[in-house]
Amino acid sequence: MSFVQRNAWTLGLIVLLVVLLGVTRLIQPNFGVSGLESLARASLPFAFATAAMAVVVIVGGIDLSVASMMAVCSVTAAVLMETMGGMPAILISLAVGALMGLINGTLVVITRVPDIVVTLAMLFVWQGTALLILETPGGTATPWMRGAITGSVLIPGLPSALVVVAVAVAAVWIPVKRSKLGLAIYATGSDEMAAFRSGVAVGPTRAAAYAIAGLFSGFGGLSLLALTGVGEPVPGPYLLAAVASVVLGGVILGGGVGGLLGPIVAVFILRIIRTILTLAAVDPNVTTIVEGTIMVGVVMFGAFLVLRSSRQAA
Amino acid sequence: MSDIHPGAPDHVPPLVRVGRFLKDNPVIPLIAFLFLLIGILELMRPGIISPFWAGNLIKFAIPLAMLAAAQVLTMLTGGIDLSVGIVATCAAFVTATLTPLMGPVPAMLIAMGVGALVGIVNGFGVGIARVHPLIMTLGTGLIATGCLQVYQRFVIATGSDIPAILEWLGTGRTAGLPNGIFLFVPFAVFVLWLMRFTGFGRLLFALGSNENAAKLSGVRSWQVHMALYVLSGLIASLTGLLYLGMIRAPSLSLAVPLMLPSVAAAVIGGTSIFGGRGSFAGAIVGALILRVIDTMLTLARMPEGARIALFGLIILLVTALYVRFTETR
Numbered sequence: 001m002s003f004v005q006r007n008a009w010t011l012g013l014i015v016l017l018v019v020l021l022g023v024t025r026l027i028q029p030n031f032g033v034s035g036l037e038s039l040a041r042a043s044l045p046f047a048f049a050t051a052a053m054a055v056v057v058i059v060g061g062i063d064l065s066v067a068s069m070m071a072v073c074s075v076t077a078a079v080l081m082e083t084m085g086g087m088p089a090i091l092i093s094l095a096v097g098a099l100m101g102l103i104n105g106t107l108v109v110i111t112r113v114p115d116i117v118v119t120l121a122m123l124f125v126w127q128g129t130a131l132l133i134l135e136t137p138g139g140t141a142t143p144w145m146r147g148a149i150t151g152s153v154l155i156p157g158l159p160s161a162l163v164v165v166a167v168a169v170a171a172v173w174i175p176v177k178r179s180k181l182g183l184a185i186y187a188t189g190s191d192e193m194a195a196f197r198s199g200v201a202v203g204p205t206r207a208a209a210y211a212i213a214g215l216f217s218g219f220g221g222l223s224l225l226a227l228t229g230v231g232e233p234v235p236g237p238y239l240l241a242a243v244a245s246v247v248l249g250g251v252i253l254g255g256g257v258g259g260l261l262g263p264i265v266a267v268f269i270l271r272i273i274r275t276i277l278t279l280a281a282v283d284p285n286v287t288t289i290v291e292g293t294i295m296v297g298v299v300m301f302g303a304f305l306v307l308r309s310s311r312q313a314a
Numbered sequence: 315m316s317d318i319h320p321g322a323p324d325h326v327p328p329l330v331r332v333g334r335f336l337k338d339n340p341v342i343p344l345i346a347f348l349f350l351l352i353g354i355l356e357l358m359r360p361g362i363i364s365p366f367w368a369g370n371l372i373k374f375a376i377p378l379a380m381l382a383a384a385q386v387l388t389m390l391t392g393g394i395d396l397s398v399g400i401v402a403t404c405a406a407f408v409t410a411t412l413t414p415l416m417g418p419v420p421a422m423l424i425a426m427g428v429g430a431l432v433g434i435v436n437g438f439g440v441g442i443a444r445v446h447p448l449i450m451t452l453g454t455g456l457i458a459t460g461c462l463q464v465y466q467r468f469v470i471a472t473g474s475d476i477p478a479i480l481e482w483l484g485t486g487r488t489a490g491l492p493n494g495i496f497l498f499v500p501f502a503v504f505v506l507w508l509m510r511f512t513g514f515g516r517l518l519f520a521l522g523s524n525e526n527a528a529k530l531s532g533v534r535s536w537q538v539h540m541a542l543y544v545l546s547g548l549i550a551s552l553t554g555l556l557y558l559g560m561i562r563a564p565s566l567s568l569a570v571p572l573m574l575p576s577v578a579a580a581v582i583g584g585t586s587i588f589g590g591r592g593s594f595a596g597a598i599v600g601a602l603i604l605r606v607i608d609t610m611l612t613l614a615r616m617p618e619g620a621r622i623a624l625f626g627l628i629i630l631l632v633t634a635l636y637v638r639f640t641e642t643r
Binding site for chain 1: 445448450452459461463574578619620624638
């Protein structure tokens with residue numbers, strides 16, 4: 001298969017994104033650099049939540065606790081930054097995120113309870129933990145952290161928030177994907193039994209995938225903190241949005257298919273649709289309806305494509 | 315699965331035998347666990363157990379158990395219905411806002427219609443378009459949330475009124491028992507009958523155990539899914555009506571907090587999320603267990619965070635133990 005065929009879905013999404021940016025420009029001729037910047041900034045926590053969800057879905061699971069883990073990381077960083085420098089606080093929060101993910105994954109593997117139930121329970125656990133760390137919104141964010149996601153870098157029109165997402169996700173995911181672990185993750189996701197019989201350590205692989213998801217949630221929590229400047233212990237609406245973007249991004253529930261680029265592009269698509277609807281003076285509540293409809297419609301369309309190609313193959 | 319193996323039954327270790335017994339009767343250990351929890355509660359706060367307390371416990375467990383019924387039924391086919399929380403909320407809100415305009419009965423009928431409508435969309439998505447139930451019901455949930463918010467704009471001026479019958483069901487008591495029981499008992503009997511003694515119930519189990527085998531045996535799966543999700547939507551609406559009577563204040567997120575616990579109640583009650591195995595009786599006990607745990611954690615005067623975290627840990631512990639006990643390997 002050629003490069004284009006293999007990445008047809010992602011390429012299609014990128015084209016869609018460009019078209020939507022053009023539409024935005026048409027509706028609102030003023031939409032320029034600053035519009036792009038605020039779009040990228042608002043998408044930041046969604047992008048990380050989606051990356052986290054995507055890794056877990058690729059390994060064949062699902063993590064309902066992403067938003068709660070983000071809350072924990074955000075309050076951890078906010079509390080730590082009151083007493084110590086920004087960098088150590090960030091590193092500690094990321095480690096906390098990865099640790100939470102690892103706990104999720106380990107519990108999924110050893111209890112043999114379905115992923116969805118374990119992470120449903122852990123959703124409450126992490127939510128409670130976040131409240132224990134910080135009962136009401138508070139703490140503080142290092143000023144340079146807020147600066148890091150505002151404005152543009154290098155050339156105007158390349159939002160630094162976008163660069164932050166790209167660098168963070170690439171720094172974690174590319175080494176993993178190129179390594180044996182990446183192969184094991186995809187193998188486990190596409191057929192756990194076959195992977196096991198080919199000598200893949202299925203349990204540790206799944207736990208590792210959850211840990212990576214936890215790490216991304218850590219980034220998500222930090223970006224939340226950077227956006228608002230305060231630690232917020234109540235999880236935001238990131239779970240549903242992450243699932244929607246993952247599915248729209250071409251990662252199939254059940255595992256083994258897809259990457260991280262598609263879902264992240266999908267995040268921007270969903271955000272920009274929201275922007276367009278806002279610019280077009282559509283009731284913001286209608287936006288929710290549109291988002292739900294898009295999500296369902298896309299999945300139906302995807303299922304239809306799969307059905308058709310399997311008929312052609314047969 | 316070693317049960318299939320011939321000659322094995324002679325040397326069954328006692329633990330496995332207990333496990334098998336529990337697998338056949340999942341409700342028994344759950345009831346034992348429920349009473350254990352109630353015992354602990356009595357130790358924590360002697361004298362708390364009273365008929366009034368029991369009535370209250372049942373009263374607040376009823377809506378949870380009803381939503382759990384929707385989860386049990388959908389889980390039997392390997393699905394899940396994550397739109398029940400918002401559907402119940404929609405039903406409650408629609409009833410409350412339409413009652414002053416057109417009277418209680420038409421309002422309640424329209425509310426049930428909302429549930430059926432969401433169910434039809436879910437059934438279409440899952441049964442015909444073959445979308446994963448998790449995604450489909452999340453999506454319809456989102457759409458319904460949006461619709462509810464838009465709808466709210468239009469009726470913001472009409473005010474709200476709660477039908478007297480719902481208030482009677484939700485808050486009244488008869489001989490110490492909450493009146494909700496008059497709705498719940500027939501409902502539970504209906505669901506149990508549906509699962510156990512009807513062809514529809516058997517089709518649900520069949521689809522969940524092995525969808526391909528069921529299809530090859532001539533089951534038209536899309537019809538079953540359609541009926542199933544419509545039923546699930548109707549159950550959610552009915553729950554919303556009852557809950558409206560209990561809370562007596564319609565809001566845009568009335569029954570949403572019940573959604574995840576309803577999944578937990580079904581899972582604690584021994585329903586497999588992968589389909590083919592489940593019991594509504596277990597889910598009822600599961601709902602009671604969740605409510606008792608709630609009371610315990612409130613009584614322990616822990617900070618809010620610790621309470622939520624412990625709630626999650628207990629759900630995990632119960633399901634893990636359950637899986638350990640009933641899985642014979």
